[in-house]
Every structure is written in C-alpha cells, then in structure tokens.
Amino acid sequence: MxxxxxxxxxxxxxxxxxxxxxxxxxxxxxxxxxxxxxxxxxxxxxxxxxxxxxxxxxxxxxxxxxxxxxxxxxxxxxxxxxxxxxxxxxxxxxLRQPPARTPRNLKRLPEYGQLVLESDGPTPKEALVDAEKILKKSGYRTELRDGSVGAERGYFREVGNILFHFGLLGVIVFMGIGGLFKYEGQKIIVEGDGFANNLVSYDSFTPGTAFSEDRLSPFSIQLDDFDVVYDRESETHYGQALDYTAAMQVTPGPGEETYQDAIKVNDPLTIDGVRIFLVGNGYAPNITVRDGNDDIAYSGPVIAQIQDPNTNSSLVVLKAPDAKPEQLGFVGMFLPTSYTGDDGVAVSIDPDAFNPELILNSYYGDLGLDDGTPQNVYVLDTDRMTELNSRNNDAGGITLGVGDTHELPDDMGSITFDSWDRYVGLDIHYDPSKWGVGFFSALALVALVMSLYIRRRRAWVKATEQDGRTVIEYGLLARGEAFGLRDENIKLRQSFDTTWPVIPPNTSEDT
Missing domain, CATH: 1.10.287 (Helix Hairpins)
Incomplete structure (x- = not known):
C-alpha cells in the first residue's frame, strides 16, 4: 500500500x-x-x-x-x-537552513577565481565582510563564517515549481466547482420581445451536475432594437456588416429599476454574475396563416435561419398544426433585398432589407407533431404531406412582399406577410468558478516563468593572509543547469575589483 x-x-x-x-x-x-x-x-x-x-x-x-x-x-x-x-x-x-558548508578546495568548482590584494588593502576579516555585502547585493542569502562566506540564491525557483503545481491544483478544483454549479443556455429574442431568466424561457439549457433552479438570478431583458452597420463605401467589401448593437432594457430583479444597456460582439452584458453574449442574428418575418375555416392558425414572427451570410438569404420553415381541416406547412426563403433575374429566379443582392420577399412552397397533411416526437424547427417533414404550392406544379410557388396575401389552392386557407423584425441569438453563461480558474491559471503562468528563469547558484569566498597580503579565493556552483555561470563569475570578479585594491595578475592563466 x-x-x-x-x-x-x-x-x-x-x-x-x-x-x-x-x-x-x-x-x-x-x-x-x-x-x-x-x-x-x-x-x-x-x-x-x-x-x-x-x-x-x-x-x-x-x-x-x-x-x-x-x-x-x-x-x-x-x-x-x-x-x-x-x-x-x-x-x-x-529555507531555514544556512547555505551549504564551504568546500575545502574551491579550485575544484566549475568557476573559480583568486585575487591578491595590495598590502594596504583590507584584512581577511574585513574582506569577508565586504564580500558578504557584495553577495547580498547580488541577491544571495549569506552566512559569514570563520575564514569564509557561504552564499546561495535561487530559492524561488523551487517556490515557482511548487506554485506552478499549486496553480494546476487550483484550476482543477475550481473547474470541478464550475462543473457543479455553472449553467449555460441559448435564447433567440425578436425585437420587441423579452426574456425572463427561468428554465421554461430557454431554447436550450445545459446545467451543472449540482444545479438548482433557485440559483437562477431573477433578471429579465427585452430587445428594443437591433442595429447593424453595413459598409457602404468599400468597393471590395460593399455590404459587409461592420458592427452589431442590440439595445436592451434590463430589469435586474422584481421591483428593481429598469435601465438601458447594449450588447455587442465580444462585449457581453453582465447581470449579477450572468454574462450574455451576442452570438447570432437574422430576420424574423411576421406571418399570419388562416386555415380552410378562415380561422387564424398561426400569427407571429418566424425565425429565419441565415443560409448565405453575404446576402442574409434565409431559410423559412413554418408549421401550423392547429389548421383545419388539414395541418399546413410552409418552407422557402426570406430574401432581404429580392431581385428577380431574366431566368425568373429571385435572389437577394444585399444583406439589408431594402426589398424583402418571401418565396415559399406550401403543403397540407400530417406534420408528424401529434405523436410527441421531437422535430427540428428548421426542417419540414413532407413525407406525409401533399404539395399545394411549388414551382413544379400548376399552382406555382408563393411570392409575398410586405403586406401581400396569397390564397392557398383547394380552399385550404391563406398566408399573409405582415412585416418583419430582426432577432438576436444569445448565449447566457453563469460560471461562479471563472475567477478562481483565471487566478490560478495566472498564478501557474507566473510560477512557470519563475521556475524557468530563476537559477539556483551557490558561492563561497575564502580570505587568508599570505606574506602580509590578503588572498581572496572564490568559487561558484550551479544547482541544475550551468548556463550563465561564467557570466556570473565575471560580474562577481568585477565587483571585487572595484571594491578592493587588487594586484593585477601576472599571467593569463590567473583568473
């Protein structure tokens, strides 16, 4: 074990x-x-x-x-x-222990140097005091001993290693906390409509494993207007979207004052720790469908799914399960700026809505919704339906401008294109662990830099008296990689030379 x-x-x-x-x-x-x-x-x-x-x-x-x-x-x-x-x-x-004891023979160290001071120079004891000050100034932790100085630095390299792994541990812990309590969801809102932060209002919702509905902040928002700025000057990027702005009314909670705010791309709206991102947009034509009994089977906006982002040509699927005597279904395209060419095919030539049109096919029959099987709202299953309008039959397809009404064949009802609005797609995120994850990630990054760039070094200085002169010996040892050890020797020697009256070496071998 x-x-x-x-x-x-x-x-x-x-x-x-x-x-x-x-x-x-x-x-x-x-x-x-x-x-x-x-x-x-x-x-x-x-x-x-x-x-x-x-x-x-x-x-x-x-x-x-x-x-x-x-x-x-x-x-x-x-x-x-x-x-x-x-x-x-x-x-x-x-950290509590003193630097390693002074070796007997400093000449055996990777970096070694010897200096002989002038006769009027400091005594061995005074020289050791000076050497200790020089080493401390260079960041060493020192200990003045009998006849030598022991020094060591780079302890924060190991601190960096420990903090790096501690940072990883913190990231893991807070990611676990986030997995328990965070939630995220998606919501499409049409201009003029709102959203209240409760489970039934989400189009899709992904909770954490320990999520409770009581943790939902009771805020509400309403989309007042969605504005898109298009490039109307460039010849190569004419019509390209430059900026998106969703103007929102925000109510932080019941009884609290409503205020105005905006959501932009990469500039989310934050309410009580919940961040709301703008991730999509499009058109929502307002359509009224009357059935064969002249009753309203559907009335309201239909979310059009963009198929061509250059022109915003969008897929429209409308299902009217309440229509009588037969259920009705429509599928086709919403064209913001419709243009019909010589071939008779209508296309959109601009992403803005200068000449909006609906181009639809219609069907009647069983939509397949009565058995409770979930369906994709952007797919119309026509396997159990009969075609009413299409370019391929005698009735032809349905083409509607704003305010137009089309009567369906066989007295199956009518469809009216009332108006159009814009919609936005929102990603709603709540993660109480994000600050912890961010902090420990930054801590791990800083600690990693510390462990990479801080080097462990040991240094010793001995001072003895020979023939009335003070002789200084010093040596350096690397704990780990020896890169840069020679440069540190040179810097230390330069500090000694400027501090004491050093007799110049007689030979090139004397370092």
Whole structure:
C-alpha cells in the first residue's frame, strides 16, 4: 500500500495523469455530448447503428461525467496534493537552513577565481565582510563564517515549481466547482420581445451536475432594437456588416429599476454574475396563416435561419398544426433585398432589407407533431404531406412582399406577410468558478516563468593572509543547469575589483 501511495504521489505520476486527462478530454470534442444536445446524440447513434451503442456504453457521449474521466480527475487531484505537501514542507526546511558548508578546495568548482590584494588593502576579516555585502547585493542569502562566506540564491525557483503545481491544483478544483454549479443556455429574442431568466424561457439549457433552479438570478431583458452597420463605401467589401448593437432594457430583479444597456460582439452584458453574449442574428418575418375555416392558425414572427451570410438569404420553415381541416406547412426563403433575374429566379443582392420577399412552397397533411416526437424547427417533414404550392406544379410557388396575401389552392386557407423584425441569438453563461480558474491559471503562468528563469547558484569566498597580503579565493556552483555561470563569475570578479585594491595578475592563466 505504501508503494502504491509513493508512486501515486510522485511528480512523474502527476505529470502523466495531467497528460492522460488532456487525452481523455479529446472524445468530448470528437463526439456529440448529451449535455449539449440529447437529440443530436440519439441521431448520431441511429446513423451509426454498429459503433454507436458501443461508444455509448464506453461513455463517449458523456465524457466529462463518465466514471473513467472522473477517476483520472480525482487521481490527478490526489497526486498533486500528495506531491505538494511533502515538497512544500521540505522546501520550507531548506529555507531555514544556512547555505551549504564551504568546500575545502574551491579550485575544484566549475568557476573559480583568486585575487591578491595590495598590502594596504583590507584584512581577511574585513574582506569577508565586504564580500558578504557584495553577495547580498547580488541577491544571495549569506552566512559569514570563520575564514569564509557561504552564499546561495535561487530559492524561488523551487517556490515557482511548487506554485506552478499549486496553480494546476487550483484550476482543477475550481473547474470541478464550475462543473457543479455553472449553467449555460441559448435564447433567440425578436425585437420587441423579452426574456425572463427561468428554465421554461430557454431554447436550450445545459446545467451543472449540482444545479438548482433557485440559483437562477431573477433578471429579465427585452430587445428594443437591433442595429447593424453595413459598409457602404468599400468597393471590395460593399455590404459587409461592420458592427452589431442590440439595445436592451434590463430589469435586474422584481421591483428593481429598469435601465438601458447594449450588447455587442465580444462585449457581453453582465447581470449579477450572468454574462450574455451576442452570438447570432437574422430576420424574423411576421406571418399570419388562416386555415380552410378562415380561422387564424398561426400569427407571429418566424425565425429565419441565415443560409448565405453575404446576402442574409434565409431559410423559412413554418408549421401550423392547429389548421383545419388539414395541418399546413410552409418552407422557402426570406430574401432581404429580392431581385428577380431574366431566368425568373429571385435572389437577394444585399444583406439589408431594402426589398424583402418571401418565396415559399406550401403543403397540407400530417406534420408528424401529434405523436410527441421531437422535430427540428428548421426542417419540414413532407413525407406525409401533399404539395399545394411549388414551382413544379400548376399552382406555382408563393411570392409575398410586405403586406401581400396569397390564397392557398383547394380552399385550404391563406398566408399573409405582415412585416418583419430582426432577432438576436444569445448565449447566457453563469460560471461562479471563472475567477478562481483565471487566478490560478495566472498564478501557474507566473510560477512557470519563475521556475524557468530563476537559477539556483551557490558561492563561497575564502580570505587568508599570505606574506602580509590578503588572498581572496572564490568559487561558484550551479544547482541544475550551468548556463550563465561564467557570466556570473565575471560580474562577481568585477565587483571585487572595484571594491578592493587588487594586484593585477601576472599571467593569463590567473583568473
């Protein structure tokens, strides 16, 4: 058992587990995850009936909550704690200990030097006091001894190593906290509509494993206006969007005062720790559908999914399950600036809405919604439906400008293009651990720089008296890499030369 604990808490094991954790996270990017969209996972499994169930059994669609990923995560946590505690205690003892004892023969050190002072120079004791001051000024921790000075520096290199691993440990802990309590969701809001921060208002929602609905901040927002600035001067980028601004009304909580704010790309709105990002936009034509009984089967905005970002040509899918006597469905395009060429095909020639038109096909029959099976709102399943309007039949397709109404064949009803609005797609994030993760990430980065650039060095200076003159010997030793040790010797020698009256060397070998 002791052997297992020793191996688990070794730094080598911690680094291996850190690498293994990074490798284990790769499937989370390769395969769809249930927390992000269970429907997508089920569709993937259906499309891959052989390997899909096997991957599901192995937890590839729930990577970050799987047993094997959690085991690696916990072992890494234990390993880091087991590494840091004894290593920190040992370094604390090292800081309390004096520099290493002075070697008998300094000539055997990698860097060695000898100086002979003038007869009117300082005595050996005075020279050692001066040497101690010089070494302290160079950042060494010193100890004045009988006949020598011991010095050492670079203790913060090990401090950097410890803080680096402590930073990794902090990141792991706070990422775990974030996985428990964070949540994120998506919401599409049309101009004039609002959003209240509760579960039923989200279009999609991904909670943390310990999420509670009570943690949702009771704020609400309303999209007053969405403004897009287009390039109207450049010949090469004419019509390209330059700026997006969503003007919002924000109410932080019940009974609190409403204020105006704005959301831009990379400039989120923050409310009580919840960050709201602008991630998408488009057009929402307002459409009214009347059924064969002349009752309103649908009335309101329809989210058009942009297909061509250069012209904002957008896919429109409208389902009217309440229509009588038959359910109605429409699919086609919203063209912000419609232009019909000589071939009779309408296209959009500008992303702004200068001449908006709806180009639609219509169907009647069973939409497939009555059995409760989830459907993609941007896909119209026409397998159990009959075509009413299309370019391929005698009734022709439906072309509507703003305010136009089209009567459907066979007295199936009518469709009216009332107006259009813009919509925005919002990403709503709450992560109480982000500041902790950011702090410990920065700590690990600073500590890594410390451990890379701070060098451990030991230095000793001896002073003796020979023939009435003080003779200085000094040596340097690197703890680890010896890079730059020669330069430090030169700097130390220069400090000695400027401090004492040194007799110039008689030979080139004398350093």
């Amino acid at each position: 002791r052997f297992i604990w020793t191996q688990l808490t070794s730094m080598r094991t911690a680094l291996m587990l850190l690498l293994l954790l990074a490798v284990a996270a790769v499937p989370g990017s390769l395969f769809p995850q249930r927390r992000a969209g269970a429907d997508i996972v089920e569709t993937w499994i259906d499309d891959n009936p052989t390997i899909g169930p096997i991957l599901d059994f192995l937890g590839m669609f729930d990577v970050y909550s799987s047993v094997w990923f959690s085991a690696i995560y916990l072992m890494l946590f234990v390993s880091l704690v087991g590494c840091l505690w004894p290593r920190g205690r040992q370094h604390l003892k090292t």
